[in-house]
Amino acid sequence: MSARGPSEYRAVIFDKDGTLFDFGATWEAWASGLLWQLAEQEAERAAFLGKLIGYDYLNQRFSPDSVAIAGTPFEIVQALSPEFPNMSDRELLQxxxxxxxxxxxxxxVPLAALLHRLKSVGLKLGVATNDAEEPALAHLDAVGVRAFFDFIAGSDSGFGAKPEPGQLYAFCDQVGIATEHTVMVGDSTHDLVAGRAAGMATVAVLTGMADAEQLIPYADVVIPDIGHLPDWMGLTPLEG
Known part of the structure; x- marks a missing residue:
């Protein structure tokens, strides 16, 4: 599918991890710290726990099928919980x-500049992540871009999680824009399947753990990163 042009797109909803933020640079450091903490600073146990969530602790790399890539925090908890019989799922999730x-x-990419450009042409913006809502808000606050978004939902916000389209429908309901005039941008098949289920255009980016070959069947277009989105949408450059 080619871009319809800015007159037909009125909203964009982004995945967070792997889309707004580079997945490997962000979450490989998180996984190492989490596993080191959970293993009580025992490297062998940290490596074992890493295998349970598809993470190579020694080389600090996720496997392509890791539950941490597109899954929810609760799915990560389910993978780890048998190793922590003295902790409830709620405690482990915390x-x-x-x-x-x-x-x-x-x-x-530099997010503030990109999001300003998108907002300058009247687009409504949202975030739909399988991360929990509290960390999602903290991450957007940390780089000073939370205020650009009209809608932010995590997997625990009450709208379900991707690949189901509940978050995407909630976004469109809140901003009053039909799904056919909305673009879903993500780095995983979960994102793109949700977008198509909602009747949105789907744009894949390569800043996550999936490659173009995996994403092409579910995407209207594959671009290197979200910095290429304005050109695909046919937006004119900002003056000055």
Whole structure:
């Protein structure tokens, strides 16, 4: 699908991790810190726990099928919880979310400049993440871009999680724009499947862990990063 042009697109909803933020640079550091903490500073146990969530602790790399890439925090908890019989799922989730709040966020592109450009032509903007809402808000605050968004939802915000389209429908309901005039931008098949289920245009970016070959079947276009989005949408450059 080619871009319809700015007159037909009135809203954009972004995934967070791997889309607004570079996935590897952000979450590989988080995983190492989390596993080191949970393993009580025992490297062998940290490596074992890493295998449970698809993370190579020694080389600090996620496997392509890691539950942490597109899954929710609760799915990560489910993978780890058998190893922590003295902790409830709620307690383990609190540890994950607390560590996530302080994750070192690496912007995929300079976000403030990009989001300003999108807002300058009247687009409504949203975030739909499978991360929890509290860390998501903290991450957007950390780089000073939360105010650009009209809608922010995590997997625990009451709208479900991707690949189901509940978050995307909620965004469109809140901003009063039909899904066919909305673009879903993401780095995983979960994002793109949700977008198509909602009847949105789907744009894939390569700042996550999936490659173009994996994303092409679900995307109207694949671009290197979100910095290429304005050109694809046919937006004119800002003057000055």
């Amino acid at each position: 540890v994950l979310n607390a560590e996530a709040v302080s994750a070192p966020m690496r912007e995929a």
